[in-house]
Amino acid sequence: MGLMEKIFALLEPAHWGVHPDDKKRPAADAPVRRLPLPERLYVPLQQHIGAAARPIVLTGQKVKKGELIAEAQGATSAAIHAPTSGKVVAVGDVTAPHPSGLPVAAITIEADGEEAWIDAAPAQDPFSLSPEEIAKQVAAAGIVGLGGATFPSALKLGLAKKAKIHTLIINGGECEPYLSCDDRLMRDASPEIVAGIRLMLIATGAQRALVGIEDNKPEAIAAMREAVRPRREIEVKPVPARYPMGSEKHLFSTLMGQEVPADGRTTDLGALVHNVGTAHAVYQALGKGRPLVERLVTVNGGAVAFPGNLLVPIGALVEDVLAFAGLKETPARLVMGGPMMGSLLPHARVPIIKGSSGILALTAQEAGIAPAGPCIRCSSCVRACPIGLLPLEMAARIAAGALSAAVDYGLKDCIACGCCAYVCPSRIPLVQYFNHAKGELAAQARAQLRNEAAKRLAAARAERLEREAKEKAEAAARRKAERMAQKAAEAAAAAAKQAEEVA
Amino acid sequence: MSAGLATTVPLASPHAHAGSSVSWVMAKVMLALTPATLYGFWLYGWPAVHLWWITIAAALLGEAFCLRLMRRPLRPALFDGSAALTGWLLALSLPPWAPAWLGVLGGLFATIVAKQLFGGLGQNLFNPAMVARVALLVSFPVAMTQWIAPVPLGSAGAPDFAEGLRITLAGAPSLDAIASASLLGHAKTELSRGVDLLQANLPALSFVGERAGSLGETSALLLLLGGIALILMRIITWHIPAAMLVGLALPALIAHALDPARHLSAATHLLSGAAMLGAFFIATDYVTSPNTRLGQLIFGLGCGLLTWLIRSYGGYPEGVAFAVLLMNAATPAIDRLIRPRIYGRDLKGRPLEIPEA
Amino acid sequence: MIAAILSLTLLGLVLGFGLGFAARKFHVETDAKVAEIEALMPGSNCGQCGFPGCAGAAAAIxxxxxxxxxxxPGGKALVEAIAKLLGLSVDTSALADEGPKIAVVQEEICIGCCRCLKECPTDAIIGAAKQxxxxxxxxxxxxxxxxxxxxTEALRxxxxxxxxxxWVWPKPERGAPAWA
Incomplete structure (x- = not known):
């Protein structure tokens, strides 16, 4: 550590992030309710990072609850199962739970109301399985990271096994305000979460697991402590409540005292981070033979009449969820996920997917809707940024169209956590500037690849045309030669005949 | 109920806000300035009150004129409080019985030339109030150095409301009678006459602020309290004020120890002139100061050091305004050179090394 | 007076020579520019510009x-990229550009004549006679x-x-007072 680093360490204490009003209660304290089964479920084929799943059912086909209806395709993908029993009535587009409001392909199932499960796999002791078999079953159950990133979990387990990690970090941070589905899960299902953690320890070969829980969830900490008591390899670690504590890198740094290198991952430092919900889903799949077909969803926000946590089948519409929880007023904003990083929904007729941690119906006052003003360079955003970026400088450059200058300021390190925009007194939509620039840069990279591909194709065509021309010429030459030879032969024959006649 | 909701324009997260706003920030700064300002009103009477509101009105007028010229909406810019604060700060730095035209000229100059010509709020390179103060000082050196001895409201000889208005608008006939010198001005004059500071009959130091000086600069105590309030309200951080006061006090301490005949003491430097106002309210201006903590420390130290240099060796007795403007000019360079360390990277922006497994 | 004239003349000469020298010394070879422009172009050598292939067009630009x-085919994006590379200011507002387009076969009209196949510079159309x-x-x-x-006008x-x-997030609309 050089002198400059020391000066900086003194000057820039670890005061990253913000302390938003968490607004988790009373929703977190309300008992979990089950959403009444909607008539139709709309199950998108793309609920995860990677390639969309490939449907393997036909319209009109009857399916059982938990039956595989779309299989993973490609290296990074996830299987999708029927969230209830009934009939497949359509395979087609529905509006994606995405701010763009673009369509996503989905399988529509008309529920028969029986909730008949497929025959679960014969029960056996899941803790005796090999790591590879655990990963295989996790993949078969369609489990993805339930913290919101929705990366296929089996892949992560496999990569961690290869990287020879020593520590499994279980993320119970839930730093987003309003959300309490992880909190509720830890309070109600801690033994199952611990069983899931034990399976993940086997799958990754890690020696120990640390469960990081923000200290604003004392009940969850107590429940988890109770559940891990007999297991010496699992430890519950309360962490300070501060946003974005649930960011993989920040939870890792808080628990391990190390930083994740900018071009590395936590697995490079011997640790793998998984969400508590994922651990729970892993046990559901391996211990009970239940694939991922439902999840806990927090319904919260000033416009909700009865906030709380609901057990919702994948594919239920946000509309169904809101109808059940009740609305006091028309919300100014409808958000899927937390208020800091969640997506604004185009309308309520979008399905719940595996990564939907919450549905927030926010009033205008809660959402902080106000017109943007000029930047006054107050540097609130600089102090709030958990990564150490200069959001005001990056946004000014993006506004001026200088994307590469924004990259020089560290745009690619931005995790879009929203701390900067949350504190900005001028209400500048900083995150949108960064999202726009990241998307634009990705589009440029795609266009570049496309250009190169077009050039290769054009070159291949030119080569083909040349080859064809050459082949044609050769064929013509051959035919000509043949004709000449034939003529010569005929002439020779004629001459011979003539000679014969003469003779 | 929810089916009717439809958002056409995609808006990015976050869908929550801490609740701060520009006008709220400006209001808090004004609140912190209020004790020192009220004290100035009491100390110098009605002419100071009139000068204060006239200067603020002129600053607002200048802002409105530019906005109208550019066909921008008046309300958001006028009501964010930034122009009023600029006028307020300028008024506090003027001689309390200065004629109205000085305040009007300064207020207009601050918002029109120093702010809107640069592109408006957030775009100006230099602190508008200090640009105006310096412009007035070099243009009207006599009017800008007409200090008066305190005549507290209610005391004998203090002008009433109407007389105060006459003094501000028409110039004071009785000004000579109560004219006084500021401490720094007096020291400079004595030194230039060849009288050393040990012999010079310097006015007494006052922590509370009962002395001749600018309208709102005399009370170090109240300005310090206001500044601490700003830090506690998280409007500013301690870095710039602390660094500026250290940058001013440290060289003064050393020089005074070495040659007390030619150099004023550190306490004199800290408690006189615009040191306190400058450290807490002028140098901390968001727009014209650096973004990072280390940058702010460098900026503050530079402001303090330059102030001491100008006071000690420059042609003017007071140097806060010049020092702040000079460091304002250095701010873009400081911001370019000093950037926070990014998570997972070293100071130069290279990724941290991935340890071998 | 004389000194002033002399010094200014000298200054002018020195600066003039300096600029001339710099212009020669740091002269950018056009070949490099041509290659850079060509790298930006679609590269399909479609010939719509009237030049023999993208390389010819790049040289002409x-x-x-x-x-x-x-x-x-390059559209507005290409114009902007080239303008930036060459330091030109081009008014792109007049360019009618609705973003990139691709050809689509209207299956009910296509007669399977194979003529388009031969035309396509990137072999992007597949098909056979009467298909x-x-x-x-x-x-x-x-x-x-x-x-x-x-x-049959089956291609559109x-x-x-x-x-x-x-999908790319739209750039935020600036609030009432512009900022940059």
Missing amino acids: ADGSAPPTICP IHSVLREACTGCAKCVARCP MEPVPVTLQH
Whole structure:
């Protein structure tokens, strides 16, 4: 550590992030309710990072609850199962739970109301399985990271096994305000979460697991402590409540005292981070033979009449969820996920997917809707940024169209956590500037690849045309030669005949 | 109920806000300035009150004129409080019985030339109030150095409301009678006459602020309290004020120890002139100061050091305004050179090394 | 007076020589520019610009004999990229550009004549005689040569559909007081 680093360490204490009003209660304290089964479920084929799943059912086909209806395709993908029993009535587009409001392909199932499960796999002791078999079953159950990133979990387990990690970090941070589905899960299902953690320890070969829980969830900490008591390899670690504590890198740094290198991952430092919900889903799949077909969803926000946590089948519409929880007023904003990083929904007729941690119906006052003003360079955003970026400088450059200058300021390190925009007194939509620039840069990279591909194709065509021309010429030459030879032969024959006649 | 909701324009997260706003920030700064300002009103009477509101009105007028010229909406810019604060700060730095035209000229100059010509709020390179103060000082050196001895409201000889208005608008006939010198001005004059500071009959130091000086600069105590309030309200951080006061006090301490005949003491430097106002309210201006903590420390130290240099060796007795403007000019360079360390990277922006497994 | 004249003259001469020297010393070879422009171009050599292939067009743009707006498949994005590279200011507002387009076969009209196949510079159309042809979305560069060739007008240029994977967040609209 050089002198400059020391000066900086003194000057820039670890005061990253913000302390938003968490607004988790009373929703977190309300008992979990089950959403009444909607008539139709709309199950998108793309609920995860990677390639969309490939449907393997036909319209009109009857399916059982938990039956595989779309299989993973490609290296990074996830299987999708029927969230209830009934009939497949359509395979087609529905509006994606995405701010763009673009369509996503989905399988529509008309529920028969029986909730008949497929025959679960014969029960056996899941803790005796090999790591590879655990990963295989996790993949078969369609489990993805339930913290919101929705990366296929089996892949992560496999990569961690290869990287020879020593520590499994279980993320119970839930730093987003309003959300309490992880909190509720830890309070109600801690033994199952611990069983899931034990399976993940086997799958990754890690020696120990640390469960990081923000200290604003004392009940969850107590429940988890109770559940891990007999297991010496699992430890519950309360962490300070501060946003974005649930960011993989920040939870890792808080628990391990190390930083994740900018071009590395936590697995490079011997640790793998998984969400508590994922651990729970892993046990559901391996211990009970239940694939991922439902999840806990927090319904919260000033416009909700009865906030709380609901057990919702994948594919239920946000509309169904809101109808059940009740609305006091028309919300100014409808958000899927937390208020800091969640997506604004185009309308309520979008399905719940595996990564939907919450549905927030926010009033205008809660959402902080106000017109943007000029930047006054107050540097609130600089102090709030958990990564150490200069959001005001990056946004000014993006506004001026200088994307590469924004990259020089560290745009690619931005995790879009929203701390900067949350504190900005001028209400500048900083995150949108960064999202726009990241998307634009990705589009440029795609266009570049496309250009190169077009050039290769054009070159291949030119080569083909040349080859064809050459082949044609050769064929013509051959035919000509043949004709000449034939003529010569005929002439020779004629001459011979003539000679014969003469003779 | 929810089916009717439809958002056409995609808006990015976050869908929550801490609740701060520009006008709220400006209001808090004004609140912190209020004790020192009220004290100035009491100390110098009605002419100071009139000068204060006239200067603020002129600053607002200048802002409105530019906005109208550019066909921008008046309300958001006028009501964010930034122009009023600029006028307020300028008024506090003027001689309390200065004629109205000085305040009007300064207020207009601050918002029109120093702010809107640069592109408006957030775009100006230099602190508008200090640009105006310096412009007035070099243009009207006599009017800008007409200090008066305190005549507290209610005391004998203090002008009433109407007389105060006459003094501000028409110039004071009785000004000579109560004219006084500021401490720094007096020291400079004595030194230039060849009288050393040990012999010079310097006015007494006052922590509370009962002395001749600018309208709102005399009370170090109240300005310090206001500044601490700003830090506690998280409007500013301690870095710039602390660094500026250290940058001013440290060289003064050393020089005074070495040659007390030619150099004023550190306490004199800290408690006189615009040191306190400058450290807490002028140098901390968001727009014209650096973004990072280390940058702010460098900026503050530079402001303090330059102030001491100008006071000690420059042609003017007071140097806060010049020092702040000079460091304002250095701010873009400081911001370019000093950037926070990014998570997972070293100071130069290279990724941290991935340890071998 | 004389000194002033002399010193200014000297200054002028020195600066003039300096600029001349710099212009020669740091002269940018046009070949490098041509290669850079060519790298930006679609590369399908479709010939709509009237030049023999993208390399020819790039050379013409580099030496100024052709405007940077001559490439229809490149669209507005290309014009802006070239203008930035050459330091030109081009008014792109007049360019009617609805974003990138690709060719699409209207299956009910296609007669399977195979003429478009021969025209396509990137072999992006597949099909056989008397079979309905189809355009490979990923290979089509949007040069529209096939559209002109089709005897039944079965080929149409359509905007590239926006998908969830390709959607880009719009740049925020600036609030009432502009800031930059």
